[in-house]
Amino acid sequence: MRMERDPDAIGPLIRGLSGRGFRVDDRIHDGAMILTPERAVDWAPPAVDRLEIADLEAALTVSSTPEFVLLGTGPALLRPPVDLGLALEARGIGLEVMDSRAAARAWGLLRAEGRWISGAFYPLG
Template sequence: MPRWEQDNRAQGPIVQGFTERGFSVDGGIYEALLLTPERADGWSPPPVGSLELEHLEPLLALQPQPEFLIIGTGPSMAFPPRALVRALEERGIGVEAMDSRAAARTWGMLRGEGRWIAAALMPLA
């Protein structure tokens, strides 16, 4: 097991629940959220169809780079732009898109396994 995985198993921010205003993480409420194994930050995303690499720069700066990126597309499943998926895959980062509630639950499960991932969660409403 790589050292970063041993050091980060089940550590970092976890989405503890949902409110009418957004995601509950470590005592804060976020309407939209960027997650890394190290931190949670509020986010002002564009509509999913306009999402570009520049909107994800804080996640792409993670070292080592994430295994893959979970994109929570809001209250329902939507597909991110194919150009974005291709650009991430060219960097060696896999992409999984799903509605934001499912993305938050997936984040918690995979972080519990110590996976080195990142997530971009769009608003729930």
Template structure:
């Protein structure tokens, strides 16, 4: 699927997704395809996520260095709940986590960034 919209937000945006991963463009015009990725307002990074039941703060550490309100968690093909220990640890930091399937998370990322929300995203591969 391709997501067409003008660049309404600063930072990397997901422009499409498919079997190969998420197509992300950066403000400098470069484009990359990531099977799984971490997104902040300033960067997109390749991610090798653990199984969802083992997801912890360490796996999300690259996101936690920036001031964020919450993390959009794309859990693959279907919505899966993150471990309660992770949710609690993030809540202690004042950070929420919103799980959804990875397609919805990729779309939500662009909408939330267009609203200039302080959000980060962690997207599991679409085949998981």
């Protein structure tokens, strides 16, 4: 039996990281980006400590509510404001925070499992 992943079912995948941005499938994203199971878009967020739910609207505008938002905070783990987590929780959405390298790995694993999540990734540099 031969098993293959259906790239359309998984959606966009992070194929590489650099100090400036990310390679998602065959496209380079210079700077921060939002990922959903449906698309990858460039993102111009504030500093992590000023992040608000309105800044994540592109991550939340998908055909089905994500289980949680995977937040990659750059080269190191940084905590976003508590109010962000509370605002997401009020919508029934969780928040998982980690550095962007770990978040990129987690994105691929979780999407391969078919988990319906969204991601917001700060670049490493």
